[in-house]
Amino acid sequence: MSQLEELIAVWLPRQRWFSGKGIPIQQIRVENFHTLASAGPDGPDLHLLVVRSGQRGRSSRYQVLLGSRAPRSLPPDLARAAIGVCPVSGKRQRVIYDAACDGDLTGMLLERFASPGGNGQVRFRTLPGERIRTGAAGRMLTGEQSNTSLVFGEDYVLKTFRRLWPGPNPDLELNCALSGSPYVARPCGWIEADLPGYAAPTTLAMLQTYIPGAMDGWVLATTNVWALLEGTGPERQSAFTEEAALLGRTTAEVHRSLAKALPTDVLSPTAVAELADAMVERLAMASAEVPELADYAHLVMEAYADFSQVDEPLPIQRIHGDYHLGQVIRTGAGGWVLLDFEGEPTVPVRERQRLSSPLRDVAGMLRSFDYAAGYLLVDHPSDPGLEWAARSWARHNREAFCRGYADGGGADPEKHLAVLRAFEFDKAVYEVLYEARNRPNWLRVPLESIATAVSVPPAAR
Known part of the structure; x- marks a missing residue:
């Protein structure tokens, strides 16, 4: 391992975007090293690296934008971005650092x-x-x-x-x-x-x-929940319900555009049953890792059983794939704009390109409304009044989003409850695993959603 690779091996696990946190790096290799720009002997130089990281028999590739300068020429404001000192690209000792921090x-x-x-x-x-x-x-x-x-x-x-x-x-x-x-x-x-x-x-x-002045959907929603919980007035909830309905219509419009521009297909009842089997497997794995989930597993299984018996072909197409309030922004005049269509970044691209039901995106956004309400209760676990108000907020906005989606030409969620309910539970099971591994203090958010949802239809919660 070169000195550069040794420094990257220490720096890489500390980055927010590194997907292998908590697992020792057994091997680091710089597969590609490209100098994109150079400003002379002292720098700064801009390098693009493709780094392969090996962990527990599996490997992942990461892109590293690397800056390098002569040690005496590093500005003080870049000291926090420094990775170390080593020879780079034929030049003697250089300070290497995260180039994304260098204007x-x-x-x-x-x-x-x-x-x-x-x-x-x-x-x-x-x-x-x-x-x-x-x-x-x-x-x-x-x-x-x-x-x-x-x-x-x-x-x-x-x-x-x-x-x-x-x-x-x-x-x-x-x-x-x-x-x-x-x-x-x-x-x-x-x-x-x-x-x-x-x-x-x-x-x-x-x-x-770039769309300047836009408001992040998650920030907009949670701010609205806080205002409601602080007793500012029901008119604030009504205002966001209108936004939720508009977001539903916008989502349907985007799904329709994707269906026109890219291939579509349908899943046969047999393929739907196979999809339900995959959900059951994920539930079993998650229940084994998170014992609290096992208490509700049999009830979730009932929803999967209902899904497996859907006897009508299920339309599928390209979808967003990781849809939630953090993936949308509200512009000043133009309404909602959708971002980040890459899907779940830890899943191989070939899997993310598979056609899926647009109701999976709908389910993701409904889960996000539950999250916006539930995460604000993490610090207030024993306040029935606040919990009722937060759950009421989520219910009203879920209903508004579903109405907007149907009005915008999407499949009416009310007419596909077995499908939507299964997708919601599948997403919630994923959230349970994520929170247990990364944010244990948030685990109650998806668990309580599952506990509340096991006996209540999705749009009625």
Whole structure:
């Protein structure tokens, strides 16, 4: 292992987007090393690395944007981003650091889009007729993200995909299919690379128009819940119910556009039964790991049994795949905009590209309304009044979203309760595992949702 690889092996597990937390790294290898820009002997230099991490017999690839400078030229404000000191790209001792924190280097990255192309292993692409405005430095967005997003002024946002899978990323694929829709940020370009052993190029990053002044859906929802719990008045709840209905209509419009632009199919009753069997397997695995879930497993199984007996073909298409309030933003005048169509980033791209029922996205958003209400009760576990108000908020907004979805031309959730209920439970089981592994103090949120839901139809909760 080289000195560079040793430093990355220490730094990598501390990153929010590293998916193998808590598991010792047994091997680190830099598979690809590309210098994208250089500013002279002292730097700064911008490097793009593809790093393979081996853990417990499995390996994952990650993209690392690396900056390097002569030790004496590192600005004080970049000290927090430092990874270590080692020789880099034929130069003697250099300070290496996270390039996403360096405005000089992110500005160089944007400039590469102004002259796209190249036939090397890393290529910058833009959509036909797109002229990229340069001159801005990238500002890194904070928050819980599985990738790294850089905002350039009020023009662009560059989303760099950290966990890499071979082939085109669904986020780029679906955004291009929806290009021209008012419900997505317009794609402008992307970065692609050839990974060892794969013929198809892999998407490294996607450049989109930035929508300034928009409000994150999760923040908007939880702020509304807090106002309700503080007794500000029922009119606030009514206002957000209107937003939930609009979001439902918007979601249906996006699903319809995806169905027009990309392939569709139907699942036979036999295939539906096989899908239900897979849900049962996930439930058994989760119940073995989280004993609290086992108390409700038999009731969840009843919902899966109902799903397995659906005797009508189930329409399937390309969907969002990881749909929740954190994946939508509310603009000042244009309504809701959907983000992050890549699906669950820990799942291989080939699986994320499979067709699925759009009701799976609906179920994801309904679970998110429950989360917005439930997570605010984590610090108030013994207040029946607050719990009733929060659950009431979730129920009203779930109902409004379902009505909006049907009004927007989507499948009416009220007429497909067995399907929707199974997808909701499947998502909640996933959440139980996630919280148990990553945020144990949040475990009560999905568990209480399951406990409440086992005897109540989805849209009626």
